[in-house]
Amino acid sequence: MRNLLILLLLTGLLTACGGGAEESATSESKSEPATTAAAEPAKKETPAKKGAGVTIELNAGDDMQYDTKLITVDAGKSVTVNLTHTGQMAKEVMGHNFVLLNEYTDVDDFAAAAMKAKDNDYIPESDEIIAHTGMIGGGETTSVTFDAPAKGTYDFLCTFPGHYGVMKGKFIVQ
Ligand code: CO
Numbered sequence: 001m002r003n004l005l006i007l008l009l010l011t012g013l014l015t016a017c018g019g020g021a022e023e024s025a026t027s028e029s030k031s032e033p034a035t036t037a038a039a040e041p042a043k044k045e046t047p048a049k050k051g052a053g054v055t056i057e058l059n060a061g062d063d064m065q066y067d068t069k070l071i072t073v074d075a076g077k078s079v080t081v082n083l084t085h086t087g088q089m090a091k092e093v094m095g096h097n098f099v100l101l102n103e104y105t106d107v108d109d110f111a112a113a114a115m116k117a118k119d120n121d122y123i124p125e126s127d128e129i130i131a132h133t134g135m136i137g138g139g140e141t142t143s144v145t146f147d148a149p150a151k152g153t154y155d156f157l158c159t160f161p162g163h164y165g166v167m168k169g170k171f172i173v174q
Contacts, residue, residue: 052077052078053077053078053079053080053145054073054074054077054078054079054080055079055080055081055082056068056071056073056079056080056081056082057082057084058071058081058082058083058084058098059083059084059085059086060083060084060085060086060087060096060158060167061085061086061087061138062087062088062089062094062138063087064094064163064166064167065166065167066158066167066168066169068169069168069169069170070169070170070172071156071169071170071171071172072171072172072173072174073148073171073172073173073174074148074173074174075148075150075151075173075174076147076148077147077148078145078146078147078148079131079145079146079147079148080143080144080145081098081131081133081143081144081145082141082142082143083096083097083098083133083136083141083142083143084140084141085136085137085138085139085140085141086138087138087139088138088139089137089138090137090138091135091136091137091138091140092137094137094138094160095121095122095135095136095137095158095160095163096135096136096158096160096163096167097121097122097123097132097133097134097135097136097142097158097159097160098131098132098133098142098144098156098158099114099123099129099131099132099133099156099157099158099159100129100130100131100132100146100154100155100156100171101128101129101130101154101155101156101157102127102128102129102130102149102154103149103152103153103154105128105155107155107157107164107168110124110126110128110157111157111159111164113126114159114164115159115161117159121134121135122135122159122160122161123159124159130146130149130154131144131146132144135160148173149173150173151173151174152172152173153170153171153172153173154170154171154172154173155168155169155170155171156168156169156170156171157169
């Protein structure tokens with residue numbers, strides 16, 4: 001009986017530790033991109049400052065959906081995309097990333113190549129990638145900063161196998 005109690009206690013402790021570690025990892029990665037000052041919509045009224053930054057908050061959960069399927073930025077801006085996985089599932093089963101492709105990339109072909117790149121977090125060898133984040137699981141955040149490409153309409157997607165069918169959107173540079 002006593003042994004059982006100890007076992008239960010230990011199990012509880014282990015669970016608590018696991019949860020704690022996840023939380024601290026999250027807050028760490030969240031505090032990383034602290035340059036959110038430039039993200040306020042009010043700044044849009046300022047005449048286009050060359051090189052001024054814009055921050056896009058993008059979320060995706062266990063429902064395998066981005067909360068935004070249309071991202072619009074001004075040409076000449078530095079763009080930071082903060083991708084947050086708002087779900088709980090591990091990256092091995094419900095991984096999410098953000099991959100931005102060149103304007104005339106065949107997205108079907110690219111997604112097929114990405115599926116084979118498991119060893120590289122599903123980022124294939126390709127010169128069609130403008131920018132991409134890491135692959136994350138529930139509770140994690142990842143960021144990427146890049147210069148907005150030339151004016152045009154670009155595709156972004158999650159390259160985790162099977163996600164591209166619904167996890168995709170348009171990235172417009174105006
Ligand atoms: Co995904």
